[in-house]
Amino acid sequence: MWRIGFGLEKMGLAAQRWPVLFSLLVLALMAVAGLNVGNVNFNGSVLSVLPDQSVAFRDYEGIKRTYRNFARDVTILVESDRLLTSEGLEDLRNLQLDVSLADGVAQTNSIFSVPDFDPETGEPRDWFPEELGSDEETVALIDGLIEKYPQATSLFNKERGIAVITASLVTGVQEDDEKSFAAYLTLREAAEAAVPEDFKLSFTGLTPIGAAILGALLDDQVKLTVFGLLIGTAIAFYVFRSLLAAFLCAVPPMLTALWVFGLFALFKVDINYLTTVLPTLALVLAFADGIFLYFRWQSLNALQPDAEANLTEAIVRVGPASSLTSITTALAFISFAYADSEALKEFAYLGSAAVLLAFVAVIIGLPLAIHWAIKLGFANTGMRRTPAFHSIGKRMRPVTIGHPWMLALLGLALMICFGILQRDVTAEYRLTEYLPKASEVRYGEVLANEITGGRALMLISVPFDEEGGFASAQNRQRLEEVGAIAGEQFGDKLVFSAAQALHAARTDAARERITEVVQEAVNEGRTDFIAKDGMAALVGVRLSSDLPVATLIKEADRLREKLSPLSYAERIKVSGFPVLMSIEFTHLIEQLRLSLILAIILGVTILGLATRSPLMFLAAITPNLLPIFFVLTVLYFVGGTINLSEVVALTVAFGIAIDNAVHLMNVFESQRQEGKEVRHALAAALEEVGPALMAGTVIICAAITVTLISSLPIVPVLGRLMIATLIVALLSNLLILPANILTLEGLKQRFFRN
Numbered sequence: 001m002w003r004i005g006f007g008l009e010k011m012g013l014a015a016q017r018w019p020v021l022f023s024l025l026v027l028a029l030m031a032v033a034g035l036n037v038g039n040v041n042f043n044g045s046v047l048s049v050l051p052d053q054s055v056a057f058r059d060y061e062g063i064k065r066t067y068r069n070f071a072r073d074v075t076i077l078v079e080s081d082r083l084l085t086s087e088g089l090e091d092l093r094n095l096q097l098d099v100s101l102a103d104g105v106a107q108t109n110s111i112f113s114v115p116d117f118d119p120e121t122g123e124p125r126d127w128f129p130e131e132l133g134s135d136e137e138t139v140a141l142i143d144g145l146i147e148k149y150p151q152a153t154s155l156f157n158k159e160r161g162i163a164v165i166t167a168s169l170v171t172g173v174q175e176d177d178e179k180s181f182a183a184y185l186t187l188r189e190a191a192e193a194a195v196p197e198d199f200k201l202s203f204t205g206l207t208p209i210g211a212a213i214l215g216a217l218l219d220d221q222v223k224l225t226v227f228g229l230l231i232g233t234a235i236a237f238y239v240f241r242s243l244l245a246a247f248l249c250a251v252p253p254m255l256t257a258l259w260v261f262g263l264f265a266l267f268k269v270d271i272n273y274l275t276t277v278l279p280t281l282a283l284v285l286a287f288a289d290g291i292f293l294y295f296r297w298q299s300l301n302a303l304q305p306d307a308e309a310n311l312t313e314a315i316v317r318v319g320p321a322s323s324l325t326s327i328t329t330a331l332a333f334i335s336f337a338y339a340d341s342e343a344l345k346e347f348a349y350l351g352s353a354a355v356l357l358a359f360v361a362v363i364i365g366l367p368l369a370i371h372w373a374i375k376l377g378f379a380n381t382g383m384r385r386t387p388a389f390h391s392i393g394k395r396m397r398p399v400t401i402g403h404p405w406m407l408a409l410l411g412l413a414l415m416i417c418f419g420i421l422q423r424d425v426t427a428e429y430r431l432t433e434y435l436p437k438a439s440e441v442r443y444g445e446v447l448a449n450e451i452t453g454g455r456a457l458m459l460i461s462v463p464f465d466e467e468g469g470f471a472s473a474q475n476r477q478r479l480e481e482v483g484a485i486a487g488e489q490f491g492d493k494l495v496f497s498a499a500q501a502l503h504a505a506r507t508d509a510a511r512e513r514i515t516e517v518v519q520e521a522v523n524e525g526r527t528d529f530i531a532k533d534g535m536a537a538l539v540g541v542r543l544s545s546d547l548p549v550a551t552l553i554k555e556a557d558r559l560r561e562k563l564s565p566l567s568y569a570e571r572i573k574v575s576g577f578p579v580l581m582s583i584e585f586t587h588l589i590e591q592l593r594l595s596l597i598l599a600i601i602l603g604v605t606i607l608g609l610a611t612r613s614p615l616m617f618l619a620a621i622t623p624n625l626l627p628i629f630f631v632l633t634v635l636y637f638v639g640g641t642i643n644l645s646e647v648v649a650l651t652v653a654f655g656i657a658i659d660n661a662v663h664l665m666n667v668f669e670s671q672r673q674e675g676k677e678v679r680h681a682l683a684a685a686l687e688e689v690g691p692a693l694m695a696g697t698v699i700i701c702a703a704i705t706v707t708l709i710s711s712l713p714i715v716p717v718l719g720r721l722m723i724a725t726l727i728v729a730l731l732s733n734l735l736i737l738p739a740n741i742l743t744l745e746g747l748k749q750r751f752f753r754n
Contacts, residue, residue, distance in 0.1 A: 008326075009319025012363040016311060019371045022364055030255070033262025040221075040261055043270035044214030045177055047206075051340035056583040059575040063459050066531045067538060068168070069175065071206045071577045074184055075455050076165040076191060077447050079200040083161050084139055086132035091196050093128070096165050098194035104183025106170040110163060111142070111156045114149055119506045122513025150493040151500065154542055157451040164452055169207070181211045204444035204455060206577065212441040213434065216711045217276050224280040224706050224715075225257050232287040232703040239389070239695045244378055245294060251369040252290040252361035253283035259357045263350065273434060273712055274347055274648065281652060282354035284703045285329065288656070288696040289322045289362040292663060295692040297370065307374045311367060319363055321666035324610050325659035326359035328603040332655025335599035336648070339591040351652070389698075392734075393690025397683050400738040404746070407739035411622040411732065415629055422632030427589035428641035429581055431456075431545040436711040445545060453494045454544035458556070459576040460486060461536050463568055469534040470498060470515040478568065483539050485562050489555070490541050497539040498529035543578050548641075552582040585644060592647040599651050600625060603658045611665060615748065619740035620661050623732035627657055627725045634724070645714035649721040656700065656722070657729030661737055664689050668741070678745045682738050690734060697730045 015022040050057060064070075076099065082088025093112050100108040116127045127145050132138050139158075146152045155164045167187055173179035184207045195201055232253060237246035260279045264271060271278075296318045300310035333351030336344045373379040400407065435442040448455040462482045466472040470479075479499040487495045530537045543552070556579055563569045604624060608617025628650055635642050667689050671681035704726075707719030 008323035008359075009315055009363060011360070012315040012319050012367045013312065015364040016308070016315065016367050016371055019368055023368055023372075026255070026365060026368060029262075030258060032266075033258045036265035037258070037261045039265040039268075041265075041268070041270045042214055042217045043177065043272040044181075044210040044212070044217060045206075045272070050580070050584045051342065051588070054340065054584060054587070056575070056580050059573050060577070060580045063461060063573065063575045066461065066533075066536060067459075068171065070457055070459065072169050072173075072180055073205050074167045074169070074187060074203060074207055075205045075444070075448055076167065077202040077204070077444055077451075078163045078165065078195075079161060079202070080196075080198055081161055082196075082198060083156075083163055084142070084158065085135045086138040089128075089138055089142075090132055091199065092163050092165075095191065095194055095199070099165060099167055099187060099191050102167075102183075102187045102190035104169055104173050104179075105187055106168045108165055108167045109155070110165045111145060111152055114145060114152050114155070116148075117510065117514050117517070120510055122507075122510035122517070124517050149500070151496045153493050154452040154496075160451050162447070162451050164448075177210060180207050181214065184208055184211055202440055202444035202447060204441055204448055208441045209431070209435060209445070212436050212439050213273055213712065216436040216439075217271055217273065220276055220710050220712065220715065221261075221271070221279065223709055224277070225283070227706040227709065228280050228283055228703045229253055229257070231706055232284070232699055235699045235702045236287070236291065239291070239699070240294070240298065244373065245298070248366065248369050248373060249287065249290050249294055252286035252358070252365050255361040255365045256286040256354070256358045257283045259361070260354045263353055263357065269346060269350060272343065273714060274343070274645070275350060276712070277707065277715060277718060278347075278351055278354050280703075280706065281351075282358045284700050285326075285355060285656065286358040286361050287703055288659065288700050289325065289359065290366050291696045291699055292322065292692045293318045293362060293366055294370075295695065299688075307379055308371070311370055311374075315363070315367060317667075317670070318663075321659075321663045322359060322362055324607070324662045324666075326355055328606055328658045328662065329652075329655035330355040331602045331606065332599040332651050335595040335602065335651060336592065338595045338598060339588055341588055344588070344592075347648075355655075389691045389694040391691075392694045393686040393688065396690055396734045397686050400686065400735050401679055401683060401742065404739040404742035407736055408622070408743040411626060411736035411739070415622050415626050418626065418629035418633040421636050422629050425632055425636050425640060425642050427549060427586040428639075428643050429549050429585035429589075430643075431581070433643060433645075433713050433717075435713070437713055439711070449544040449546055453542045454547070456543045456545045456547075456578040457576045458541040458543055458559075458574065458579055460539040460541070460559075461531075461573040461575070462539060463571040464535045464537065465568075467534065469530050469537070471512075475537070476515075478566075479537050479539065481566065482563065482572065486539050486541055486559065489559055489562065490543075494542045495539065496542075498537060499539075540576075545578065547578065549582045549586055552578055553586065556582070589642065589644055589647055592644070592651065593642075596628065596647060596651045596654065599654055600628065603654065607658065607662065607665070611669060613669075615741070615744050616665055616669075619737060619744055620658070620665070622740055623737040624654065624658050624661060624729070626732050626736065627728035628654055630728050631721055631725050643714070643717075645718050646721055649718040650725060652718075653722040653725035653729075657726055657733075660693050660697070660729055660733035663693060664733055664737060678742065682741060686734070686738060693730060693734065697726055701726055 078092060080088055083092060092110065096108050096110045096112060099105060112128055114127060116125055117123065118125060128141055142156060142158065169180055169183050173183045188203060191201055229250060233246050233250040236249040237243065240246065257279050260282045293314055297311055297314035300313055301307060304310055330352040333348050333355060336348035370379060432442060432445055435445060460482055462478050464475045464478065466474050470476055476499060479497055483495060483497045483499050556574055560574060563572055604617060604620050607620050608614060631650060635646065664685055668681050668685040671684045676684065701723045704719045704722050708716045710716055
């Protein structure tokens with residue numbers, strides 16, 4: 001008999017035949033997974049998905065080695081109405097001192113750290129005296145500092161009453177997430193213990209952001225898994241009107257969630273902001289396929305008295321389709337391996353493994369659960385309560401079978417229109433999209449963008465040819481040239497370098513003394529300005545972390561163009577976290593869009609191979625491309641951009657959406673094998689599969705709504721896009737797929753009668 005699942009359904013038949021053996025195997029897997037679940041690790045790094053072999057990434061790492069890891073700096077924003085008083089400013093100075101003494105902190109900077117030198121002698125001096133005078137004198141000092149050094153506006157905002165303290169971590173913890181997060185928490189405790197009651201502190205920077213994401217990941221796993229199971233079980237109860245049915249349908253997803261967590265732990269793979277949704281997606285898939293199998297078994301029970309024989313028939317009938325749906329969904333995940341990122345390759349393999357575990361939980365776990373329910377006398381045959389959506393297939397049948405040409409042409413026209421529009425959707429990356437909602441870190445990041453011009457740094461490394469660092473006139477000239485070009489483009493207030501300290505010098509003696517002071521600085525502070533070997537120096541530009549990718553790439557290219565006339569331009573490196581993310585995320589998103597096309601091609605091709613029918617291959621193209629192009633078109637109209645999580649969501653959603661086509665085509669071909677004419681076979685397929693497709697989609701969409709409670713903004717986005725894709729896919733496969741089959745069959749009969 002014709003089968004599309006490559007014989008994988010035989011595992012379910014074997015489990016039914018030897019229930020004790022397979023039950024022991026399932027329990028063993030549960031035990032191994034349960035023992036390892038406690039070892040699951042989490043990774044909050046935003047950089048975890050970037051490829052580590054690209055030119056941009058190597059430049060970024062080169063800057064870190066040559067100077068230090070600026071991305072690890074912690075930015076503390078201090079809000080208070082008293083900052084413009086002498087008492088308030090003194091409290092700010094004491095707060096900076098307390099933070100600088102915290103374990104793991106190398107140095108701190110604020111308006112008290114802005115270097116000032118005597119213009120005649122070059123001797124360093126403090127701008128703010130040890131004892132501040134009246135409030136008016138304090139305000140005058142602040143105004144004078146900002147007038148002389150406009151860059152100080154990035155550390156103090158008079159209008160909003162906000163001051164900034166930046167803390168650099170010691171070299172030993174900068175490259176270790178765990179150590180840097182611990183140092184940040186220590187720093188934070190020290191700041192909160194010392195801060196006056198009327199000072200409001202906010203923290204941001206990649207280290208606080210990573211710590212916040214890490215906490216959100218831990219919180220999400222509990223919420224998403226538990227609530228996903230509860231919602232799915234509740235919907236199963238609604239569909240079947242039975243507690244036993246709800247429990248049995250919940251067995252595969254529970255097994256899947258446990259096994260997936262065990263998989264992460266066993267292979268020592270960290271859960272990051274992308275892989276955090278894998279356990280939830282896997283249990284949702286298990287719910288969907290389990291519904292199809294249980295639905296068929298219950299329908300047979302209403303007609304035949306042998307529950308075990310009905311289970312066998314259900315496995316034979318539904319198992320092949322479940323096998324193929326798992327294969328197509330796994331292929332959708334495998335398409336991520338096309339990307340350069342090792343983390344995305346890891347996501348591809350883990351996602352595929354999670355899908356296969358979900359299939360095993362359905363094809364083995366559910367039959368075992370049903371078998372033991374029969375043995376214990378909980379499951380009986382006979383007429384059951386009518387399931388929800390039982391008439392959906394009958395209602396769709398007249399529309400589809402009555403107007404096939406019209407629906408087929410409509411689907412083709414919509415696919416072409418949406419396909420044209422979706423090409424103009426461009427890649428986007430904004431750091432705040434990855435920050436926990438309503439978190440202090442998100443507030444701090446937005447505030448830093450507003451009042452300092454941005455916390456993110458574009459770093460321009462200027463090469464030297466002469467030794468001696470700033471003691472060389474040629475080296476100083478180069479630094480001033482590059483600084484002037486950057487200042488012209490971005491504004492002097494946002495550009496800083498060691499050369500700015502020399503602007504105040506009026507004599508050669510002053511310049512020489514300032515150079516000596518910079519050269520004698522301790523290594524941790526020195527690397528803010530000059531390379532560890534003294535053969536390069538930095539020009540930094542403050543940028544908003546919410547600057548659109550296209551704008552940032554344009555600004556970086558424009559800067560390189562302005563620098564190109566310089567004789568040493570080829571050796572100038574323009575890097576930093578925002579530059580790296582704009583280049584790499586754009587590249588990754590474009591790669592993933594190709595992965596999406598690859599997933600669609602592979603999915604439809606496998607469908608054609610499994611059905612051994614070119615006609616089925618052609619019929620499946622329109623209804624499975626249409627949902628993806630529709631959602632991309634919606635993105636085009638609401639903003640015209642797509643981010644990393646949205647591409648991932650669409651690819652995974654396609655892998656799930658094509659399941660509808662598989663189940664419909666499976667029953668249709670089975671009906672054809674029994675000798676039914678095309679229209680009758682389609683009518684029977686819609687009547688049999690329609691309720692299960694509707695119930696499965698409702699359960700998946702309902703379970704995916706659990707993503708809306710995630711504190712990470714990218715997770716709800718993923719959920720919403722998947723829900724939209726699945727709803728359109730359901731309509732496409734209930735209306736357009738049958739219409740395509742009828743239309744193509746009609747064309748075949750007309751042109752290839754022989």
